[in-house]
Amino acid sequence: MTTHVPGDALVSLNAVNKHYGQLHVLKDINLQVRKGEVVVVIGPSGSGKSTLCRAINRLETIEGGTITIDGKVLPEEGKELAKLRADVGMVFQSFNLFAHKTILENVTLGPIKVKGASKAEAEKEAMALLERVGVGQQAPKLPAQLSGGQQQRVAIARALAMKPKVMLFDEPTSALDPEMINEVLDVMVQLAKEGMTMIVVTHEMGFARKAADRVVFMADGQIVEDETPEEFFTNPKSDRAKDFLSKLLTH
Amino acid sequence: MNTLLNNSDLFITGFRNTLILFFFSAIFALVLGTIVAALRVSPVPAMRATATLYVNVVRNTPLTLVLFFFALGYPKLGLVPIDFTTAAIIGLSLYTATYVAEAVRSGINTVPVGQAEAARAIGLPFTQTLTLVILPQAFRAVIPPMFSVFIALLKNTTVAAGFSVFEAGAIRANLSERGEPAMTGLLWVALVFIILVFILSALQRKLEQKWKVAR
Numbered sequence: 001m002t003t004h005v006p007g008d009a010l011v012s013l014n015a016v017n018k019h020y021g022q023l024h025v026l027k028d029i030n031l032q033v034r035k036g037e038v039v040v041v042i043g044p045s046g047s048g049k050s051t052l053c054r055a056i057n058r059l060e061t062i063e064g065g066t067i068t069i070d071g072k073v074l075p076e077e078g079k080e081l082a083k084l085r086a087d088v089g090m091v092f093q094s095f096n097l098f099a100h101k102t103i104l105e106n107v108t109l110g111p112i113k114v115k116g117a118s119k120a121e122a123e124k125e126a127m128a129l130l131e132r133v134g135v136g137q138q139a140p141k142l143p144a145q146l147s148g149g150q151q152q153r154v155a156i157a158r159a160l161a162m163k164p165k166v167m168l169f170d171e172p173t174s175a176l177d178p179e180m181i182n183e184v185l186d187v188m189v190q191l192a193k194e195g196m197t198m199i200v201v202t203h204e205m206g207f208a209r210k211a212a213d214r215v216v217f218m219a220d221g222q223i224v225e226d227e228t229p230e231e232f233f234t235n236p237k238s239d240r241a242k243d244f245l246s247k248l249l250t251h
Numbered sequence: 252m253n254t255l256l257n258n259s260d261l262f263i264t265g266f267r268n269t270l271i272l273f274f275f276s277a278i279f280a281l282v283l284g285t286i287v288a289a290l291r292v293s294p295v296p297a298m299r300a301t302a303t304l305y306v307n308v309v310r311n312t313p314l315t316l317v318l319f320f321f322a323l324g325y326p327k328l329g330l331v332p333i334d335f336t337t338a339a340i341i342g343l344s345l346y347t348a349t350y351v352a353e354a355v356r357s358g359i360n361t362v363p364v365g366q367a368e369a370a371r372a373i374g375l376p377f378t379q380t381l382t383l384v385i386l387p388q389a390f391r392a393v394i395p396p397m398f399s400v401f402i403a404l405l406k407n408t409t410v411a412a413g414f415s416v417f418e419a420g421a422i423r424a425n426l427s428e429r430g431e432p433a434m435t436g437l438l439w440v441a442l443v444f445i446i447l448v449f450i451l452s453a454l455q456r457k458l459e460q461k462w463k464v465a466r
Contacts, residue, residue, distance in 0.1 A: 155369075
């Protein structure tokens with residue numbers, strides 16, 4: 001077990017590079033996220049923010065640089081990588097609940113198969129998590145029977161069931177109807193208050209203001225600004241950020 | 252009707268052997284075909300290449316030749332001796348497995364990539380991602396083509412008659428020896444096959460209803 005000195009980087013990206021063919025999608029990315037920090041990544045579409053998020057648990061491979069999680073360099077493949085991924089919770093834009101499994105089974109699958117928990121123990125913890133995100137009633141249903149907002153809250157519970165060291169959110173509200181966005185954001189704000197380390201790619205500026213410790217602004221594969229929310233929203237330094245923020249306010 | 256009743260011994264033995272061939276070949280083909288399909292989506296290039304080679308070689312060979320090999324060629328290799336029924340089961344399994352593999356692979360392709368990503372994200376390794384998340388959904392998506400493969404297998408068992416296995420396809424020859432009209436015998440054989448396929452189709456409908464995946 002590595003112990004944490006407060007202020008230690010839990011997630012650390014050093015000179016990370018990635019191309020999609022000709023497109024240089026991540027350019028020399030350096031980012032340190034400390035334990036308990038909530039980092040919101042924003043930027044125009046195509047800026048590489050989702051790729052950055054997905055690279056942290058190696059759903060996207062990288063070509064250069066290193067990514068370390070809790071002091072361990074991300075392994076390339078195999079059992080070691082699977083083990084490390086179990087420590088990194090991930091919430092997707094399209095929920096990706098296992099379509100053939102019930103809500104309860106979705107949440108217990110990881111603890112039972114990866115962590116070797118007993119079924120009874122896993123179900124007890126899963127029910128507690130489902131209650132916590134407000135969908136305890138839905139436990140015996142299949143994912144398709146739930147609304148998008150409910151599915152996304154189940155997806156958060158599924159990730160939390162692994163007791164992750166850090167949670168990644170890849171545009172968690174972008175596929176939701178407007179009236180369902182808040183129920184998901186509320187869960188995320190609560191999680192942030194409880195001290196979870198979070199990296200959140202989102203377009204929800206309200207969430208960034210409310211819950212973020214830092215806002216990272218990306219454009220064209222680069223980190224352009226890395227500020228407190230207050231500083232970023234009231235006093236953006238770069239033209240790219242000023243331009244981006246002005247466009248948000250026009251309508 | 253007399254042709255059937257007077258020779259019920261032939262019909263019963265024949266179809267019993269047909270069902271034995273079908274049952275064992277179907278199980279082996281399902282297991283082997285699923286493994287081959289899994290290899291074809293494996294991240295290891297050598298595994299993909301091996302599985303692709305197997306599917307292309309065996310699927311492109313006429314079934315008669317595959318059975319010829321096991322009935323006549325295999326004994327000359329000097330390995331463990333096998334009887335004709337076992338040889339037929341091995342041949343039918345290896346042949347049908349290629350079709351099962353392709354059906355399963357097309358099913359794997361219908362499962363959204365996000366399902367595999369979510370499985371990997373909670374720390375499941377490749378094999379468990381496949382067996383716990385991808386394959387159960389893939390099978391549900393390919394029940395109709397899978398049953399077509401098994402219906403074809405059921406009828407393909409009659410090819411084994413040519414290799415000294417007394418199954419339904421051999422009933423006519425034996426009826427002729429007893430002086431029965433061949434055409435009547437063939438019609439009865441065909442009718443029993445239609446009934447057997449009907450049972451398979453009913454099973455298919457049942458599974459389709461039970462395993463509907465809602466998205």
